[in-house]
Amino acid sequence: MSKLTVSVSPHIYSKTSTQTIMLDVIIALLPATVAGVVIFGIRSLAVIAVAVATAVLSEFLFNLICKREQTISDLSAIVTGLLLALNLPAEIPLWQTAVGAVFGIIFVKCIFGGIGQNFANPAITARVFMIISFSGTLIKVSSPVIVDTVSGATPLTVIEGISKGIVPSIKDLFFGVYGGTIGETCSIALLLGFVYLMIRKVISWHTPVTYIATVFILALVISGSFNTALVHVLSGGLLIGAIFMATDYSTSPTSYLGKAVFGVGCGLITVLIRFWGNFPEGVSFAILIMNIITPYIDKLTAKKHFGGVKK
């Protein structure tokens, strides 16, 4: 008889692996991706393709040059590329998209040690980097190609009085037929992704729900209008941010309490920026700032050890 394997228990493992988690995120993003291509036209497909390809290629080359173990098979680079693309307007020059993806993968993810080691979300940081570097093209939002009555202004810029236009109906906000980035507008598609991620137990409800609830309640209190509060929840990058970016494992707290604190913090900063900041949109900045204080939240919300010594 051949030799037996001797290893330390456990001898069985859950089916969930890093790869299946990333695949689930990609699947959860598909409805929003498809909706984005339908709403903003075939040009958005080019943006998505460039972002994903550049992200994967940069990680591949970085690992190759630095003689690190190849990690692209964990699919996380695809997630980063896809998320970045969905947060960009469909009309953005493709070279700018590529620069953003390279920045996110190399400077936010790889040089900090790759997956799990980055302190900020690569897609968000890349977007913030692009907002600063290519503000002209990034702020110019695309208009839906499927209808021609809607102006290029986003609902947020309209309700904040930055640009003129009409606020779309709640129905349009749900189906995403208004100006915005490729993946952020179709609320129903994003919520579908949320439900999928919850069912697959990839994320917990804590961050998205507390984030969205905080924005809604604060917007309601500040504006005094239920409709305005609803517009704040359904438009802009809130849903995609709360569901897909604020729940990024590496850059958000581990405990459920910590996740809730993180969500409330994100909501607070988002509202501050949206109502009183210079930018019409605050989701990216809010998540980025909360990413940075995540270690402190983790420390303060650490679980009590069962039967542990009181400290």
Added chain:
Amino acid sequence: MKMHGIHIPHRKNTAAAVPLRMPAPKTVTIMTSMHIGKPASVIVKPGDKVYVGQPIAEANGFVSANIHASISGTVKKIDEVLSSAGSFVPAVVIESDGEMTPYENISAPVVNTYDEFISALASSGIVGLGGAGFPTHVKLDVKDTSRIQQVIINSAECEPYITSDTRTMLDRAEDIEHAIKLFIKFLGVKEFVIGIEKNKPEAISEMNKLAKSIPSVKVKVLPSSYPQGGEKVLIFNTTGKVVPAGKLPIDVGCVVCNCTTMAEIGRFFKTGMPLTEKCVTVDGDAVREPKNVIVPIGTALSDVFEFCGGFKEEPKKMLYGGPMMGLAVPSADAMILKNTNAVLAFGAKSAKEPKATQCIHCGRCVNHCPLGLAPINIAKAFETKDCEALQKLEVNLCMECGCCSYVCPARRPLVQTNKLSKAMLRDYLAKQPKETEEKKK
């Protein structure tokens, strides 16, 4: 407060398999260390004729247990074998005469007092059969029996595959009942809680019948989540009590006994036959005919597997116990011990070790740890040899249930690192001057 755990596949394929008694193997190798504590001292010599139930090794020291011959025949030699703890201990090799003749001095013990009960129990060689193998007479020797508020009968059987406790509940309820009566009489126990995972409805109804006949017994149906049968977890989920770090269940008024241990106690006081055989679940994807088998202690795993039709594929890994906490054995020569409740054999596919990738900081290990520990932070502290951090993270609370490693999507060896961290912390504390010791207290 809710204790976290994980949902794992049950794979209780053999739950309906009534245990079959396997014939005496040609030889048995009975180890003198099948319990926590000192190995027993051998009292037979090669050439001696021995019978089933005859003492062959005596308890050595307070925490130790007697060992008895499990077959009748001749002592061939006193060998040195590798124990599951990793050291070499003496073992008695007996060649069978094929008769299984019982030892002539076997008779039901007559006990009238608590002390007589404990000393009779000590002679039985019964140890904790749920896996730990702590000598039962030592556990019950609490001096002041009024300290025992509750006896919790651990029937959770939360590990996949294993059904031997299920079979005990189904087939030997009267033995359990007898042990309960003895506990009431000699230990003055006023409350018994039988904790069973809800995936065993037949065992639950059998135990409910028992609870109906004895008013101090109640059955607590527990969710099927691993590690429901972990001692601290079970105590919390049945009584709501928290066993503090470094304390024993008796410190919160609880005694936890596995249901098969109870059944063995009952049987011993009825018949006087000490612990010489064990019901073992034989399963795993390499085994041709998974079943429950009653095996003489000391039988080689190869003989047990052969009784179950051999292998349908080449085994690459063999375990004592379940796949979550079971111990991998180096060869099929390993033998059935007192506390073996299952032996599993797996083929190449299941035996393949997963490759660890980078931590993605998903928090699954933290959110699933039943004791609220943070395995990922423990691993970081271990890598940097930061023993003070390990102390703060209270790694020594870890019961090594393996939930963290099971759920880790990056397949990090988390519980394995916890075990190493505990050893590292132990060495560190041993080297510390006294004041740290006192602070610890």
